[in-house]
């Protein structure tokens with residue numbers, strides 16, 4: 691990637707605010723919405739994501755967004771690239787037959803689900819705002835793997851390095867994040 695891309699990353703990083711002790715005491719919360727309340731930052735972030743996907747995952751056939759913050763990026767990326775947009779949602783939100791996977795969060799645990807209609811072999815990219823422990827993306831990789839889809843990689847805006855979430859991502863699936871915090 692070129693210096694224009696690097697400068698955009700620096701600008702994006704400067705726009706993301708953090709909040710101490712949210713949603714629980716001891717958690718430093720990185721708020722993606724603080725950055726995208728500004729229209730120029732929306733466009734900047736969209737450009738960064740699209741450029742990253744075009745360079746790193748040119749063969750992608752569908753973007754898989756994780757409820758809820760991941761949906762911000764999965765639809766806009768899919769629409770821009772003219773490819774499919776598939777939801778992974780919290781338990782009980784998706785109609786029809788689903789696969790389920792229980793996972794742990796930095797602050798709790800939950801169950802994620804995907805509809806059984808995903809085509810086997812579909813080349814997918816998982817998208818979310820942030821990787822912390824990697825529990826959510828780990829669950830999404832398991833769900834797609836069980837669906838028979840091919841997971842090309844995972845793309846997040848933010849990575850919390852100190853939690854080393856990458857080590858929890860199975861099947862050797864690569865993770866790419868735009869910006870990092872400790």
Ligand SMILES: O=P(O)(O)OC[C@H]1O[C@H](OP(=O)(O)OP(=O)(O)O)[C@H](O)[C@@H]1O
Pocket residue numbers: 756757758759760794795796818819820821822823824825826827855
């Ligand atoms: O790497 P992990 O430890 O799994 O944590 C990261 C996930 O946690 C947050 O979502 P959350 O489940 O809080 O829900 P939200 O997107 O609906 O706010 C964040 O948006 C990521 O999806």
Ligand SMILES: Nc1ncnc2[nH]cnc12
Pocket residue numbers: 717718719720721796797820822823850
């Ligand atoms: N520290 C954090 N900030 C924002 N979202 C999160 N999801 C999990 N951990 C988080």
Ligand SMILES: [Mg+2]
Pocket residue numbers: 756757758759760818819826
């Ligand atoms: Mg989330």
